[in-house]
Amino acid sequence: MSLAPFVRIVARGKGRARAMTPEEAKAAMLLILQGKAAPEAVGALLMVMRLRGETAEEIAGFTSALRAHVSGKLPPVDLDWPSYAAGRSRGAPLFLLAARLVGQAGYSISMHGRNSHQSSAASLRTALKLAGPTVQYTPLETLCPEALALLKLRDTFGLRSCFNTVLRMWNPSQAPATVQGVFHPSYRSLQEQAAQMLGQQDLTIIKGGGGEFERHPSKEIALFGLRNGVPTQEIAPPIHHETRRLHEARKAIDLGALWQGTRDDPFATATITGTAALALWTVKAAPTVQAAQHMAETLWAERHQHESLSA
Numbered sequence: 001m002s003l004a005p006f007v008r009i010v011a012r013g014k015g016r017a018r019a020m021t022p023e024e025a026k027a028a029m030l031l032i033l034q035g036k037a038a039p040e041a042v043g044a045l046l047m048v049m050r051l052r053g054e055t056a057e058e059i060a061g062f063t064s065a066l067r068a069h070v071s072g073k074l075p076p077v078d079l080d081w082p083s084y085a086a087g088r089s090r091g092a093p094l095f096l097l098a099a100r101l102v103g104q105a106g107y108s109i110s111m112h113g114r115n116s117h118q119s120s121a122a123s124l125r126t127a128l129k130l131a132g133p134t135v136q137y138t139p140l141e142t143l144c145p146e147a148l149a150l151l152k153l154r155d156t157f158g159l160r161s162c163f164n165t166v167l168r169m170w171n172p173s174q175a176p177a178t179v180q181g182v183f184h185p186s187y188r189s190l191q192e193q194a195a196q197m198l199g200q201q202d203l204t205i206i207k208g209g210g211g212e213f214e215r216h217p218s219k220e221i222a223l224f225g226l227r228n229g230v231p232t233q234e235i236a237p238p239i240h241h242e243t244r245r246l247h248e249a250r251k252a253i254d255l256g257a258l259w260q261g262t263r264d265d266p267f268a269t270a271t272i273t274g275t276a277a278l279a280l281w282t283v284k285a286a287p288t289v290q291a292a293q294h295m296a297e298t299l300w301a302e303r304h305q306h307e308s309l310s311a
Contacts, residue, residue, distance in 0.1 A: 002036075002037065002038070002041065003028060003037040003041035003042065004041060006024060006027070006031075007044050007045050009024065010045065017048075017052075019055045019058055020055075020057070022057045022061035022064065023061065025057065025060070025062050026062070026068075027065075028045065028061075028065075032146075033065060033147070033150075035146070043153070043156075043157070046153070046157075046161040047161070050157075050159055050162065054190070056190055058162070059165055059169060059191070060169075062162065062163070062166045063166050063198060066144070066147060067170065067172070070147075073138075073143060074112075074143075074172050075173065076173055076174060077109060077110040077136070078107040078109065078176070078177065078283055079107055079108070079109045079110070079177050079178065079179065079279060079282065079283050080172075080177070080178035080179070081099060081111040081112075081213060081279070082112060082168045082170065082180060083095075083124055084167050084211070085181070085183070085208075085211040090122040090209065090210040091122055091251065091253060092252070092253040092254075092255055092268075093123075093127055093212070093214075093255070094214060094268055095208075096128070096131045096135070097130060097131075097272045098271075098272045098273070098275035098276035099111065099131055099132075099135045100132040100135060100259075101272070101296055101300060102279045102280055102283070103132045103133070103134030104132070104303065105280060107134070109134060109136065110136055111135055111138075112143060112170075112172060113140060113167075114151060114167075124137075127255055130255050130256060130259060147167065151164065165187060165190070168180045169198070176202060177202040177283045178202070178203050178204075178282075179204050179279050179282055180203065180204070180205045180213060181205075181206055181208030181209070181211050181213035182206070182207055182211060183207070188205045188207065188224035189224060191205055192224045192226065193231075196231060200226055201226065202226060202227060202283070202284065203225040203282070204225040204278055204279070204282040205223070205224045205225050206221055206223060206224075206278065207221075209246040213278075213279070214246070214271065214275050215236065215274045215278060216246045217239050217240035217267065217271050217273075217274045218238050218239075220236070220237055222235060223236055223278065234289060236277075236293075239273070239293060240267060240270035246271065253265065259303070261304075273296040273297050273299075274296070276296040277289065277295065278292070
């Protein structure tokens with residue numbers, strides 16, 4: 001079977017084209033991942049969807065196909081944490097230290113991703129040793145080379161495709177809880193709806209720094225997602241009073257010094273604890289966002305004691 005029938009579905013013309021059903025989207029993506037689709041057809045399908053906007057049903061179908069194509073490669077964990085931001089303006093990956101705090105609270109984390117077009121200061125892989133032993137990172141090229149090839153079509157098109165969203169939805173470790181960052185706010189409800197169709201139980205989505213799951217501590221943050229499979233929306237209040245951009249590309253932050261306590265940066269620290277709090281709330285370590293924030297701040301204050309106990 002070729003991809004042509006699915007291209008016709010989405011591109012027939014005004015009044016005749018329609019969105020694919022989840023089943024059709026799954027079948028189309030399986031053809032693509034299995035290398036059975038002509039590259040011209042792949043480009044046509046993805047760019048038509050880009051032009052008119054993807055639907056939750058299509059994202060759910062594509063994600064289901066990716067899960068079927070790649071299964072059993074990762075052990076089960078408590079929390080799925082995708083990392084696919086590619087902004088040149090990003091600074092140090094403070095969310096790595098947030099994930100480390102979540103790990104110190106006793107939760108296992110699977111982080112997966114691919115981060116291109118970033119400065120050396122923003123390199124996630126360079127700083128991975130600071131994430132701690134409970135955070136397991138798997139690069140996309142190891143998990144699924146076919147998915148990496150689809151992601152890299154951005155270099156050919158000059159535009160992102162809906163596959164960026166699919167990768168955030170993937171959850172290859174089948175964790176009961178997942179966190180997602182988006183760059184464009186409109187994707188929060190789209191991903192929430194698709195996750196519910198896929199049977200995800202607990203999920204938190206925020207407009208994060210550069211598209212990562214990383215909160216701005218001086219702003220009110222809208223939380224979209226699921227609790228026990230039911231859509232929910234919450235508000236996380238500001239936790240810091242300093243007003244500045246989340247990342248200053250020219251202002252380097254030494255993550256190691258920050259963790260060791262030899263560098264003092266209250267704004268960066270609030271970013272770390274605020275991000276950790278939202279992840280802790282997602283895995284139900286605390287009943288409210290405020291309680292999770294208190295928990296994260298305590299974990300930060302006692303971080304070296306936790307390391308001594310686990311040594």
